[in-house]
Amino acid sequence: MTISSLRKQILPDGLVLDIHVHPVHCFGPYTVASVKEDVQRLTASARRSGVTKMCVFSLCPSTPYEPTPDQCGEANDYVLAMRDKAPEIFIPFCYVTPAYPDEAVAEIDRCVRGAQMAGIKLWVARRATDPGLDPIMVQAVQLDVPVLQHAWLKTTGNLPGESTPCDVAELARRHPDARIIMAHLNGAGFRGIEAIVDVPNVVIDTSGGDPESSMVEAAVARLGPDRVVYGSDAPIRHFGVSINKVIGAEIPVEVKRAILWDNAAGLLKMDTR
Amino acid sequence: MIDINVWTGYWNTLFVKGDVETVRRTVQAYGVEQIFMAPLDAAWCPDPHLYNEVVYKASDRYDDIFPVPIIDPTLPNWQKELNRAAACTEVRLIKLLPGYGGYDLSETDDFFTSVCEAKLGVMIQVRIDDPRHQHPLAQAPDVPASSIAAVAERNPDVTIIIGGASTSTIHALKEQLITLPNLHADTSQLDGLDAIKILVEDSLLPKLIYGSHAPLFMPASSIARILNDLDDESAMKIMRGNGERILNYDF
Numbered sequence: 200m201t202i203s204s205l206r207k208q209i210l211p212d213g214l215v216l217d218i219h220v221h222p223v224h225c226f227g228p229y230t231v232a233s234v235k236e237d238v239q240r241l242t243a244s245a246r247r248s249g250v251t252k253m254c255v256f257s258l259c260p261s262t263p264y265e266p267t268p269d270q271c272g273e274a275n276d277y278v279l280a281m282r283d284k285a286p287e288i289f290i291p292f293c294y295v296t297p298a299y300p301d302e303a304v305a306e307i308d309r310c311v312r313g314a315q316m317a318g319i320k321l322w323v324a325r326r327a328t329d330p331g332l333d334p335i336m337v338q339a340v341q342l343d344v345p346v347l348q349h350a351w352l353k354t355t356g357n358l359p360g361e362s363t364p365c366d367v368a369e370l371a372r373r374h375p376d377a378r379i380i381m382a383h384l385n386g387a388g389f390r391g392i393e394a395i396v397d398v399p400n401v402v403i404d405t406s407g408g409d410p411e412s413s414m415v416e417a418a419v420a421r422l423g424p425d426r427v428v429y430g431s432d433a434p435i436r437h438f439g440v441s442i443n444k445v446i447g448a449e450i451p452v453e454v455k456r457a458i459l460w461d462n463a464a465g466l467l468k469m470d471t472r
Numbered sequence: 473m474i475d476i477n478v479w480t481g482y483w484n485t486l487f488v489k490g491d492v493e494t495v496r497r498t499v500q501a502y503g504v505e506q507i508f509m510a511p512l513d514a515a516w517c518p519d520p521h522l523y524n525e526v527v528y529k530a531s532d533r534y535d536d537i538f539p540v541p542i543i544d545p546t547l548p549n550w551q552k553e554l555n556r557a558a559a560c561t562e563v564r565l566i567k568l569l570p571g572y573g574g575y576d577l578s579e580t581d582d583f584f585t586s587v588c589e590a591k592l593g594v595m596i597q598v599r600i601d602d603p604r605h606q607h608p609l610a611q612a613p614d615v616p617a618s619s620i621a622a623v624a625e626r627n628p629d630v631t632i633i634i635g636g637a638s639t640s641t642i643h644a645l646k647e648q649l650i651t652l653p654n655l656h657a658d659t660s661q662l663d664g665l666d667a668i669k670i671l672v673e674d675s676l677l678p679k680l681i682y683g684s685h686a687p688l689f690m691p692a693s694s695i696a697r698i699l700n701d702l703d704d705e706s707a708m709k710i711m712r713g714n715g716e717r718i719l720n721y722d723f
Contacts, residue, residue: 200503202704208502209696228639228665244665247700296678353604354611359636388605390485409602409661410693434665439696447692 209443210249212458216255217245217346219382219406219430219440222277224260232281241434242288243290248438250431251460254467255281256292256320256347264323264358270296273462275310290317290346290467296324297331299422304334311342317378317467318348327362327370336374345378346464347404351386355428364391372396378466383407385414385444392421401427402466405458406430410440415448415458424454428463474715475504475691476565477595477635477660477683479605481512484607488687495687496537497701499664502691504684506715508565512688515572515600516610520544521553531562537657538567538593544573545583553584558590564719565593569600569694570619571612577619584627593631593719596620599661600636601688617641621648624655631718633681636660640665640686642676649679652694662697669701682711683687683716 222236223229231237245253252261257274259266266274271294278291292309295303308317319339325331325350325367339346348370350362357363362370364387371379379389385408387394395401405417418427431441445458478499481490489495490512499507509527520542527539541557543550543566557563566587570577575594580643587594599614606612617637624632626646634642634657642649642657649655650681657676662668671680684694698707 202503202699205503205695206639206699209692209699215506223665228667228670238663244701248696351604354606355604386604408605409663410690411486411601412489412688412690435663437663437665437667437697437700438620439700440663440693443690443692443696447690457637 208448209439210228211442211459212444214251214460215249215442217250217431217433218380218404218428218463220253220255220433221269221433221435222255222257222281224277225258225262228434234277234432235284238289239359240285242285244433245438250438250442250443252288252290254290254292254318256294258322260278264360266296266300267299267326268296268306270397271306275306275316279310279314279316292316292318294322295335297321297329297335298324300331301332304338307335307338307342311344321346321348323349323361325360326413327366332370333373336370336377336448338354340374340376344467345380347380347382349382350382350391351407352388362409364394367401368394368398371395371401375400377470380404380466382419382430383432385409385411389417392418396421402426402428402462404428405444406432406436406441410444410467415444416450419450419454425462427458427465473503473711474506474508474682474719475499475684475686476508476588476633476681476715477658478507478509478686479512479688480530481523483601483688484610485510485601485605486518487687490687492526492533492537494546495645496534499684499686499691505536506538507536508538510542510567514542516571519547520569520573521547521549524553527558538562538564542567542569545580545638546573549582551586552676554586554590555648557592563592563647565595568594568596568657570596571599573614574707575607577615577623580623581626581672584623584630588627593633594633595633595658596623597635598637598641617645621645621652621655624648624652628654630654632656635656635683636685639645639664639671642671646674646676649676655679656681656714660685660689660694660700666701668698672702672706677709678708678714719722
């Protein structure tokens, strides 16, 4: 086997939409001086691994678990500026906190209705069972955008406001018309997959955690090929490591293409191909 | 290509295909020609030596498999197990799992004196799986990589490879890796944007050896973190040249 054939083996053979990316200014590994540098760092790395487009959301440079509405606003301004620099690559999501439902609704109105952000990001301020999420979900349905909800199931214990997959399933049942992306397949694990099997308005993204064998296969087997979308969690994770969870999985090539592009593009209602 | 960190066996929290033949085929599919294989089941066994037979037999069957026996320096029969490893020409590396054996590396100096006499390299595994994903009733903490560097410093004639450390851990050990000629690191759990590229820019290229952590992790991902960010020459140093230089030192 030559090194060039090996290179070909680990690169995608089509378009790739990464549903889960953060700016470098949130998680490093570089200290970036400007939005422009952030865009350059992320784009260069993504391109080397074959990523075509990425959904990007900032969690603020200091990544507070309890962000203020002002911090969310600054985070959203940052990713809008990233889109301004490279509109062909970056698809910004609006970051809000359910701790401030009214402010969250106003921010979504500003960013999604006003600035055409493509989705909403929820992190660890409140669990998905919290009623503070309800007005956010109602507005997501009205504006017809998906909500990407962080989830993890940690042996070492979740954060107080960190959702489990069961929390996400409960959220989806409360809001059956919402389209929910549950983040972190490898963080949710086998039990997380099972938690959402019977909740059709939830898809799972492949981001987060190590490139463990058999996880993508398990997700496809239990949820079906249409309910798995590729995400990396870059820059915390490496684009190529994450993409190869899909490329290296023992699933049909058409399912790989669906995970790497079609499913996410459909979720975002993009004109594609 | 050399894969320095391959396992055979099964794991409590993942559904892996861990038989020798399947693992061998899996890593061969990504160009690996020398497979350094350790017994995965040994991690949770009170006497991990019992499982070493699995990799000795695998090596008997396949020329491309090099057994990596796991030795617990706190077991009374460690010298016997070490002697067996030293007597097998295919063994160039042994592995320690202090996180699972529950011992402190500072109490293993006699053992490393014997390892030096046996002219074997040692991989010391920082982690096998993310503590956040371990079974709630079977948890093993990460081994502090600084304690592995300290072993290398106390035993300058023994080749020491840090197995399964994160990018930030290796980055934090940059000075020791550069200063200690016998200290190296595998790539099996390096992750994050530009992970290996940054370490190479830190002058650590000669210190990195390719490891996949198969079958627990996917070899495709392990290869991508190297090939996607490095030119052919640098990548091949990690995937072959460094391993040849470090492991074949006495052959």
